Amino acid sequence: MVEESPKALRKLCLQQLHGPLIIPAMAPITSSSRKTSYAPATPTTAFPINFPLADNTDLKVVVNGVTRTDFTVAATYLDGLSYDAIVNMNTAVTGSVVIYGQRIPRRTNQFQDGRPLNLTGEPIANADLVNRLGQDRNILDAAIERLKQSRVV
Template sequence: MTITAADARFTEYNPLVPTTDFAADFPVFGVDDLAVYVDDVQRFDFTVTASFTDGISNDAKVILLSGVIGSVYVVGARAPHRTNRFTNGAPVPTRDLNLAFDTVEGELQEAGRDIGRAIKAPVGSPGYEIDADIASGSLLVVDGTRVKAGPDIGAIGTSIEDAIAAAAAAAGSAAAAEVSEDNAAASAMAANNAVGDAQEAADEAAALVVQATAGFAGFLDGQGYDFGLISDPTTYFNQNWGTL
């Protein structure tokens, strides 16, 4: 008696050039027992060649209609069903017993493989019920024993981008406000300087007026005066000169 080893019943390939033929390295019990996935997408455009001995093939091969590259999986995908039934009281050949048990074993190995890929609830828990209306791109949210749709991952990404843009705009506004504050301070300082210059000019003008009018009491009758040339625009004569 021989004991078969545990088998996940799939064969992986990664062809670098277009390839059409891929062998299954596990026993096959019918040409309909195989599925093919190329880059995680199930394909249906293939045929199966296999030679069977006592109901089992160890040389099954899938042939795609066109060559493929990338990740290729040849997967055992037998739909559980019986292909023979023993008659009560009739002798049962060892060959038929082996085929029956090997078939059941293959189906259980495939079920164990797929169960192992499933999401599991903690031992002792009632498990979860998954809502049927979960849209693609939604995060999953656990609500008690329900698994339902959460926020859309794309919308979250957009919100993050908007927040980053808003933060950048706020930083730019703060920098602009700081520049405006500096400019306002410079303008105020320039205005103060201009006021100081104007006050100084007014003081000088007032001093000139005082100098021009100091001691002037008007012209006396019968006297002659040499006015010379009036060429200084800052000379002021704001008194009554009398009568000539």
């Protein structure tokens, strides 16, 4: 058996997943923390999330270290994103409140599955595809490294 270099293996794996790899020249979309923290000293119910939101179910709310589900989201959506979303707790809370966007890898440009893509979103969709290919590459790199360490390759 001819031993392949990690780069050649990566290219072969990516071609098996996606066909020939052609990446357009564009800037990658950077990750965002998609996390907002508060420390209310007086009982509070409303917490602006301060990051773009693609869906009301995209949120995780942790109050004093405990994940909570007793909240609603008030948001206005335009072209699939809300920039004014507010988490409203059903009961007022104090202490530590952390709001997370749950989508991985917490990019602000993720679209909902099955929704039509309007023309203004096309460049973002192309950049998202490039990032997904990059994620696949990272997964394959890790798999190749594990194979090398187990001496299977």
